[in-house]
Amino acid sequence: MTTFLRVLRGEWTKFWTVRSTVLCLLAAVVVSVLLELLGASAGSTSANEEPRYTDQAYFVHKPLAGDGSIVARVVSQQNSNEWAKAGLLVKAGVTPGAPYAAVMVTPGHGVRMQSMFGTDLAGGTQTAPRWLKLTRTGGTITGYDSADGRDWRQVGTVSVPLPRDAEVGLFVGSAPSYQTTRTGGGVALTTELTVGRAVFDSVTVTGTPTAQPAREWAHGSISTAFGKVPAGIAGAGGLSQSGGTFTVTGSGDIAGYGIESWRSPGDDDVVMLSLFGVRLGMIAVIALGVLVMTAEYRTGLIRTTFTAGPRRGQVLAAKAAVLAGTVFVTGLVTAVGAFLIAQPGLHSGGYNPPAYPHVSLTDGATVRAIVGTALFLAVLALFSLGIAVLRRRTVGAIVFVIAVIVLPQIVVPVISPQADVWISRLTPIAGLAIQQTVENGQVIGPWAGMGVLCAYAAAALGLARWQLGRRDA
Amino acid sequence: MEANRIEVHELRKRYGTTVAVDGLTFTVQPGQVTGFVGPNGAGKSTTMRVILGLDAPDGGNALVGGHRYRDLGTPLREVGALLDAGAVHPGRKARDHLLWMAQYNGLSARRVDEVLEQVGLAEAARRRAGGFSLGMLQRLGIAGALLGDPPVLLFDEPVNGLDPEGIVWIRGLLRSLAAEGRAVLVSSHLMGELEGSADHLVVIGRGRLIADTTVRELLTAASADRVLLRTSDRTGAMTVLVNAGGTVAATDHDRVTVSGLTPEHIIKLLNQHDLPFSEVAAHRASLEEAYMDLTRDAVEFAAHARPREA
Secondary structure, eight states: OHHHHHHHHHHHHHHHTSHHHHHHHHHHHHHHHHHHHHHHHHOOOOGGGSOSEEEOEEEEEEEEEEEEEEEEEEEEEOOSSTTOEEEEEEESOSSTTOOEEEEEEETTTEEEEEETTTEEEEOOSOOSSEEEEEEEETTEEEEEEESSSSSOEEEEEEEOOOOSEEEEEEEEEBOOEEEEEEETTEEEEEEEOOEEEEEEEEEEEEEEOSSSSOOOOEEEEEOOOOTTSOTTOTTOEEEEEETTEEEEEEEBOEEETTSTTOOOSOOSOHHHHHTTTHHHHHHHHHHHHHHHHHHHHHHTHHHHHHHHOOOHHHHHHHHHHHHHHHHHHHHHHHHHHHHHHHHHHHHHTTOOTTTSOOOOTTSHHHHHHHHHHHHHHHHHHHHHHHHHHHHOOHHHHHHHHHHHHTHHHHHHHHHOHHHHHHHHHHSGGGGGGGGOOOOTTBSSOHHHHHHHHHHHHHHHHHHHHHHHHHSOO | OOTTOEEEEEEEEEETTEEEEEEEEEEEOTTEEEEEEOOTTSSHHHHHHHHTTSSOOSEEEEEETTBOGGGOSSHHHHEEEESOTTOSOTTSBHHHHHHHHHHHTTOOHHHHHHHHHHTTOGGGTTSBGGGOOHHHHHHHHHHHHHTTOOSEEEEESTTTTOOHHHHHHHHHHHHHHHHTTOEEEEEESOHHHHTTTOSEEEEEETTEEEEEEEHHHHHHHHHHTEEEEEOSOHHHHHHHHHHTTOEEEEEETTEEEEESSOHHHHHHHHHHTTOOOSEEEEOOOOHHHHHHHHHHHHHHHHHHHHHHHO
16 A cells, blocks of 8 residues: 555656646636536527417317316326326417416326416316316416315415406317437427316316306317427317317417416526537547556656556556546546536526526535536546556557547538447446436436546546556566 | 676567577676677577566566566665666656656655766756767666666667767676676667677677677687688688698688697698798687677577477
């Protein structure tokens, strides 16, 4: 142990007494932060300029003047989306964006009471068949559910600015299914429309109709068709009525910020954007990891080293420790610096709430991304060190590491998007997944990705250790 | 087993199909300078690298103070070595180069300053090694070898690149290191470089031991056998001496070198046949000549021996 500490101390002296080493570290910081500065001020988003809600569903409705209530049983609901909605709706009118309150069942999230594109109250976890009831008293709307239509349980109460005359009825919607793919190369988004279908019966409306004589059921689509939902689906849906049974199909979602089914138009991972510069800065780290070893081979210093310390495993371990420690600390400075420098640029580029809540340095996910970035650089340096021992030549080793890390990202997406996903899972660049703070669309988890890189580094260092032991110096 | 000796035993090392060292055995004793001589490519550097644990032998072993080099905890305190003076990072300052070596072996920074002073590099201590002349690099390498004040020292071609003043300095250094009781092994491809500094010689050729002897014995052996003869009748003298069993070589129009016959016998033969001569002298061989003799034999030996081996 004491011999290892001596060797460690010697390697530390070696490390800082050569200018190229210090320059590599400095280059890593400067390049990363500069690229961040340029990138962040150039990046922009229009997420917040888009409508902050979506109002799409098929609505089968009747007018209701003042207080009253509606009861119905959702007999069945097709699982077209975990967030498909079928239930009762009271709305100021059929105009998109009009104030509303609704109680509903969903295939994946139980019974919910929602209103005003922002309130979302969870009821039980039951799914159809389910009895639902909505009552209006002035501006107060209360939702209930029941297994049998007799024993009612309150789901929630909300206040909605409704005029005296409102529309009440049945609605069916089904949120589009979004597929996000976050690879090393960027974010890919695909949207697929889904159509919901539900069967209702035992529909009863009590209260005063607004017109005499009482109007029959009217039906049609509410349709905003903006945001991420492509236009053209308006009108998707319909009603087929047979006696007291209503079969309703509908597409789209009634939701906004605060309602879980609403998918924020902000797809970018702001923290990842803030740490983007590291992708260029890491080249300096690769160079450093290679140079600390190949410089010894180039000059023959390696023989002096192994004469002073014949235990080659110890020498490699000490080199690795000094390299990883220094790169980690530098990486931490770089990541914190890049993050702080990036925020003002991102804010002026439109990355603001509600689509993009501001992130703080102390958020759990941000801390993981920042510390993880430093860790990524440190492990990358170790991988480079291992390759340097195996290849012994500076240029060969640097080209090899860059080819393994950067090239697949550039070449493979051209061949196939699916291959891009596998590149982000299987090559050492997977380690950058540690920068992810948005869960949806990850092709590999933050720590799993780091694990992949660590496996590469461990393999390279293990082979290097074995080679050092059996090779003549 | 003394602490400060190098023992090389039946050492074999091959690189691919090339046999660099072929069953070499010798011992470097303390208290004297042992010259390690052989033509370029004879296996001197290979042997030194194996002694220092840099290259693994294919057979036999090399021990320093009874230990394999790789088993030494603080090797620079046991063995000092100068292999390749150019083996420094050009961007590192001389003092820092020695400092990391010292730290590897738990030696103090003060010791670094001492050896820099000793080799005459104190003023260049804070200059980067990239700007050093070959002579300065040699001194830096020697400083590294002296760092741990070791009882055993190895120098591979230390005179290379030194100016005359440096050569005088290093000869004195080698002598004084041996006088302090250390075992000193110095390689050279030029025997003349070792004249006046080596006490003992290990001569190798093609990876094999040719001679393991003291300088005095070698010179005596090389000189004793040969007689220089100056005669105006070279042809007559050569015929007579060959018939008498001598080996004769003409070196000049009136000079002949004779071996296998004593000077007294030669004079007697020449007188018997009435041949004129102006000088008959026992030859005092130089170290260089003795070495040339040895290596010439080695080459012939190798040329004859090899096909039989194969």
